[in-house]
Amino acid sequence: MKENKGIDSFQYMKDYELERIFPVEFRKKMRVYSFHKGDLLFTTGQMLNELYFLVEGKIKIYTLTPEGKSLINRFKRPLGVIGDVEYVKGSPVINSVEAVSDGVMLAATFTDLKVLEANHPPFTRFLLETVAHKFYTESQATSLHMLYPVEVRLASYLLSISSDGEGTLFHQEMRTENLTELAEWVGTSYRHLNRVLKRMNAGDIIERLNGSIKIKDLEKLRHLANGNIYE
Amino acid sequence: MKENKGIDSFQYMKDYELERIFPVEFRKKMRVYSFHKGDLLFTTGQMLNELYFLVEGKIKIYTLTPEGKSLINRFKRPLGVIGDVEYVKGSPVINSVEAVSDGVMLAATFTDLKVLEANHPPFTRFLLETVAHKFYTESQATSLHMLYPVEVRLASYLLSISSDGEGTLFHQEMRTENLTELAEWVGTSYRHLNRVLKRMNAGDIIERLNGSIKIKDLEKLRHLANGNIYE
DNA sequence: AGAGGGAAAGGACATATGTCCTTTCCGGAA
DNA sequence: TTCCGGAAAGGACATATGTCCTTTCCCTCT
Numbered sequence: 422m423k424e425n426k427g428i429d430s431f432q433y434m435k436d437y438e439l440e441r442i443f444p445v446e447f448r449k450k451m452r453v454y455s456f457h458k459g460d461l462l463f464t465t466g467q468m469l470n471e472l473y474f475l476v477e478g479k480i481k482i483y484t485l486t487p488e489g490k491s492l493i494n495r496f497k498r499p500l501g502v503i504g505d506v507e508y509v510k511g512s513p514v515i516n517s518v519e520a521v522s523d524g525v526m527l528a529a530t531f532t533d534l535k536v537l538e539a540n541h542p543p544f545t546r547f548l549l550e551t552v553a554h555k556f557y558t559e560s561q562a563t564s565l566h567m568l569y570p571v572e573v574r575l576a577s578y579l580l581s582i583s584s585d586g587e588g589t590l591f592h593q594e595m596r597t598e599n600l601t602e603l604a605e606w607v608g609t610s611y612r613h614l615n616r617v618l619k620r621m622n623a624g625d626i627i628e629r630l631n632g633s634i635k636i637k638d639l640e641k642l643r644h645l646a647n648g649n650i651y652e
Numbered sequence: 653m654k655e656n657k658g659i660d661s662f663q664y665m666k667d668y669e670l671e672r673i674f675p676v677e678f679r680k681k682m683r684v685y686s687f688h689k690g691d692l693l694f695t696t697g698q699m700l701n702e703l704y705f706l707v708e709g710k711i712k713i714y715t716l717t718p719e720g721k722s723l724i725n726r727f728k729r730p731l732g733v734i735g736d737v738e739y740v741k742g743s744p745v746i747n748s749v750e751a752v753s754d755g756v757m758l759a760a761t762f763t764d765l766k767v768l769e770a771n772h773p774p775f776t777r778f779l780l781e782t783v784a785h786k787f788y789t790e791s792q793a794t795s796l797h798m799l800y801p802v803e804v805r806l807a808s809y810l811l812s813i814s815s816d817g818e819g820t821l822f823h824q825e826m827r828t829e830n831l832t833e834l835a836e837w838v839g840t841s842y843r844h845l846n847r848v849l850k851r852m853n854a855g856d857i858i859e860r861l862n863g864s865i866k867i868k869d870l871e872k873l874r875h876l877a878n879g880n881i882y883e
Numbered sequence: 884a885g886a887g888g889g890a891a892a893g894g895a896c897a898t899a900t901g902t903c904c905t906t907t908c909c910g911g912a913a
Numbered sequence: 914t915t916c917c918g919g920a921a922a923g924g925a926c927a928t929a930t931g932t933c934c935t936t937t938c939c940c941t942c943t
Contacts, residue, residue, distance in 0.1 A: 484795045487879065492798050494791070506791075509784035515791055542773045549780045553740035556787040560725070560737075560746055563794045564715045567723050567839045570929065600891070608798045613930050615892060631939075632891060648718065801899060831921065844900050846922060862909075863921060 422456040422526070430527050433476040437500040439527075442547045447537055452528045462518040463503070471528040472508050475501035478524015482516045483605065493605045495558070496521065502551045508534065509548070565649050566608055572617050574607045576645035579627070583636055600632070621645075653687035653757070661758050664707040668731040670758075673778045678768055683759045693749040694734070702759040703739050706732035709755015713747045714836065724837045726789070727752065733782050739765065740779070796880050797839055803848050805838045807876035810858070814867055831863070852876075 430453045434440050443451070452471075456462060456478070463469070465485060476499045483493045494516055497503070507514055508531055529537075538545050565574055604614040618634070621627045626642055628635040636642060661684045665671055674682070683702075687693060687709070694700070696716060707730050714724045725747055728734070738745055739762055760768075769776050796805055835845040849865070852858045857873055859866040867873060 484799070486795075486799050490799055492795060494794070506784045506787055509780055510788060512788070515788065538773075538777070542769075542776065545773065545776045545780055546769070549740055549776060549783065552780065552783045552787055553737045556737055556783055556790060557741060557743070557746065559787060559790050559794060563725070563790060563797065564717075564723060566794065566798055568715070568717050568721055572929095609929095610931055611891090612893085612932075616930085619892080629891095803899095840899095841901055842921090843902075843923085847900085850923080860921090 422454045422460055422462055422520075425453050425455040425525070428453045428455065428525060433474075433525070433527060437474070437476060439474065439500075442541075442544045443529075443537075444541060447529070447533070447541075450529065450533050454526045454528060456520045456524055456526070458520055458522050460520040462520055463514050464517050465514055467514045469504045469507050469514060469531070471530050472505060472534060473503040474527040475499050475503060476525050476527055479521040480518055480524065481521050481602075482518050484516050491605055492608055493602065495562075502548075505548055505551055505555075509552070562651070565651075569647070569649065571607055571609045571613060572620070573645060573647055573649060575614070575617055575621075576642050576647075577649045577651050578603075578607060579634070579636060580642060580646050581651040583639075653685045653691055653693055653751075656684050656686040656756070659684045659686065659756060664705075664756070664758060668705070668707060670705065670731075673772075673775045674760075674768075675772060678760070678764070678772075681760065681764050685757045685759060687751045687755055687757070689751055689753050691751040693751055694745050696745055696748050698745045700735045700738050700745060700762070702761050703736060703765055704734040705758040706730050706734060707756050707758055710752040711749055711755065712752050712833075713749050715747050722836055723839055724833065726793075733779075736779055736782055736786075740783070793882070796882075800878070800880065802838055802840045802844060803851070804876060804878055804880060806845070806848055806852075807873050807878075808880045808882050809834075809838060810865070810867060811873060811877050812882040814870075 430451055431448065434443065434448055440448075454473075462480065475497055479496060479498050480501070480503075481493055481496050483491055485491050503518060503526070504514075506512075534544070565577065600614060601611055604611045607614065609617075618627070618629065622629055624641065626636075626638050626645070628637050661682055662679065665674065665679055671679075685704075693711065706728055710727060710729050711732070711734075712724055712727050714722055716722050734749060734757070735745075737743070765775070796808065831845065832842055835842045838845065840848075849858070849860065853860055855872065857867075857869050857876070859868050
């Protein structure tokens with residue numbers, strides 16, 4: 422990730438309604454960074470001195486254990502805030518962050534932000550809402566993970582990414598970029614994920630074609646997920 | 653839980669440094685409730701209209717599944733804040749709350765708080781710090797739960813409650829109020845907890861006497877916990 | 884078309900954890 | 914002291930999940 426002065430940060434701030442929380446003078450102090458797919462953006466334990474706003478692209482937040490196991494905590498798309506908890510607590514980075522696609526982030530230093538907070542309450546309020554939402558999501562996820570088997574979590578996941586707006590609800594097709602990643606997301610091993618997928622396949626709940634997963638029976642899936650849904 | 657006008661809320665506010673976040677005029681609007689051991693204080697799904705401050709006693713926050721399984725998310729002692737996320741998000745209560753002992757809570761209505769926020773930034777800041785810390789803790793717990801077996805979580809728990817301040821570190825004795833509760837806390841079944849305890853016992857890591865657990869080998873325990881520790 | 888590499892699928896076996904019961908133990912009520 | 918009930922301990926068996934490998938499949942490059 423590196424600074425990119427050629428990008429118009431003001432447009433992004435307008436698009437994502439950051440103007441309300443950042444006064445004009447403040448906006449000028451912010452920096453713009455761009456990154457590429459696969460970049461390791463932040464690492465557990467590292468100290469931050471800037472708060473970041475994801476305004477373009479997709480990133481994933483994950484935990485690495487000393488033994489090398491990895492668990493994806495969540496994905497983020499614009500508008501995502503990175504480093505909020507670290508800013509408030511003054512603690513080192515909790516989870517590692519990796520770019521899933523190319524993207525852009527805006528940044529403001531902690532020092533500037535502290536000054537801003539002193540004169541501009543809306544920013545603190547914004548942070549509060551952000552963190553509250555993160556907590557809420559995390560809390561739901563914890564319960565889901567602790568109380569139900571992989572099958573249920575997988576069903577929830579499939580439901581949450583199947584855009585169920587229209588009537589063309591059925592036979593949704595969603596190519597999983599990568600089964601390994603999916604496994605890390607639901608918090609299980611690749612092997613086991615495969616096993617559960619096979620079971621769902623046998624139960625005519627989904628259909629697997631060339632590595633893609635097609636939902637065949639939304640009702641059964643809902644029944645499996647048992648009311649649980651991500652986010 | 654019921655209102656108790658006989659209790660001096662001002663003393664509590666002084667003790668827990670709430671005076672900084674609540675101006676004098678505001679303090680008068682706050683109510684005091686007392687509750688008894690075993691009281692069900694809040695239930696999942698319920699709507700709140702007050703924010704609570706635990707100033708006396710101990711409570712537990714837990715999740716109940718439709719199937720009746722239960723998972724303890726955390727315990728709280730003074731000063732604990734209850735309803736912060738619900739206040740910010742305007743959402744129904746996430747987890748149920750039960751009194752573990754008799755206790756006292758102060759309360760302020762959401763309506764009053766919104767007015768307060770508009771004129772008194774320190775309160776918003778306080779909430780932000782509270783929620784950030786909750787998120788941090790929750791996040792650690794999630795990783796621990798997802799990535800390690802019960803044995804590790806149990807070791808972490810035992811370490812976290814063994815006050816390791818003095819030199820009398822060894823042979824700490826801590827009577828688990830209740831093994832069932834401990835099981836819900838580490839997120840496993842009573843049976844399995846028992847099994848793991850037995851294994852630790854056989855490994856001379858702990859010693860079980862009349863339902864109490866005595867730590868025999870702190871080093872082994874640390875090794876098991878593998879650097880993970882609650883809170 | 885042929886070769887090679889990485890992801891997908893799955894077999895075999897071990898471990899972790901859950902469920903259902905039965906047996907012990909211990910402290911309080913009679 | 915005796916009896917009883919709830920909590921502690923643990924046996925037996927089923928299920929969930931992990932680990933280590935091997936086999937298939939595609940896709941791409943040559």
